[in-house]
Amino acid sequence: MSNLALSVRGLEKSFEMGGTVLPVLRSIDLDVEVGERIAIVGQSGSGKSTFLHVVGTLDHPTAGQVLIDNVDAFAHSAAQLDTLRNRHIGFVFQFHHLLPDQDAVQNVMIPALIGGELPSDARARAEILLARVGLGDRMRHRPGELSGGEQQRVALARALVRSPKLLLADEPTGNLDPDTAARMLDLMLELNEEIDTTLMVVTHSQALASRFPRRLDLEQGRFVEGTR
Numbered sequence: 001m002s003n004l005a006l007s008v009r010g011l012e013k014s015f016e017m018g019g020t021v022l023p024v025l026r027s028i029d030l031d032v033e034v035g036e037r038i039a040i041v042g043q044s045g046s047g048k049s050t051f052l053h054v055v056g057t058l059d060h061p062t063a064g065q066v067l068i069d070n071v072d073a074f075a076h077s078a079a080q081l082d083t084l085r086n087r088h089i090g091f092v093f094q095f096h097h098l099l100p101d102q103d104a105v106q107n108v109m110i111p112a113l114i115g116g117e118l119p120s121d122a123r124a125r126a127e128i129l130l131a132r133v134g135l136g137d138r139m140r141h142r143p144g145e146l147s148g149g150e151q152q153r154v155a156l157a158r159a160l161v162r163s164p165k166l167l168l169a170d171e172p173t174g175n176l177d178p179d180t181a182a183r184m185l186d187l188m189l190e191l192n193e194e195i196d197t198t199l200m201v202v203t204h205s206q207a208l209a210s211r212f213p214r215r216l217d218l219e220q221g222r223f224v225e226g227t228r
Contacts, residue, residue, distance in 0.1 A: 004032065004033060004067070005034045005035075005068070005069065005166055005198035006066070006166060006200075007030070007032070007067040007070075008028055008055060008065070008067075009029055009064055009067075010029065010065065011025055011027070011028040011029075011055075011064035011065070012025055012028075012062045012064050013061050023221055024047040024050050025061075025221050026221030026222050027064075028051070028064070028221075030223060033198075034165075034196070034198055035197075036198050036214060037199045037201075038199065038214045039212035039214070040201065040202045040215075040216050041202075041203060041209045041217055042218035044204065046219070049170050049171075049202055052200065054066065055166075055168070055200075056091060056166070056168045057073050057074070060074060061074065068088055068166065069088055069165050087162060088164050088166060090158075090164035090166070090197070091159055091170075092169040092170070093155070093169075093172070094170060094171040094172065094174040094175055095175070096154065096155040098151060100144060103140045103141060103142050104138060104143075104154045105123060105126045105139045105140070106126075107154055107158055108130060108158045109122040109123055109125075109126045110158065112126070112161050125161055126161055129157035132191070133154075133191075135153055152175075155172075160197070167188075169200070169201040171202055171203060172188070172201065173185060173208065
């Protein structure tokens, strides 16, 4: 278990609609090694985002275990779970969710400040990451002054500011043009190697998924190991 960034056992997630229980994830078992790069693909509505939200502790499972760095995430209190998420998990979503009244540096600093870091340390790390993602000259710009690709790079820097064990990305290039999407993926893969974080990306793009060493196809609530 020592080399596993994530381990999932018997994971199930169901939703109730109009008195009917709709199973989305069915008894999923999955081991993910430290530093792995995984693409999760499947039809729209197959539960890809639901899986990412559960393993990212944004949503609770109906049944099963999620172990992050050998810690049983949902065996903890809500406050402890918040701390675990802040320290070990970074998120990049299709929509960047940046604060519109804060500049790029301030947006990237937020998880570090929530984690109790000194503002000076958080700012220094944010500036280093923004420079690394090619925004060294855009640090004082607010989201409305940045292009869509630049906003996503700010979101990526924010996700990495705590050096998380897991980087989870839900359709991170879905709102970008093909060229910008390709550059965004290049950057994520480069940073995955540099920082040695574990990368899991939900995508509907077969072209994007083909660039990952491991592919998981979500079919009828379960994963099937795919081929590139």
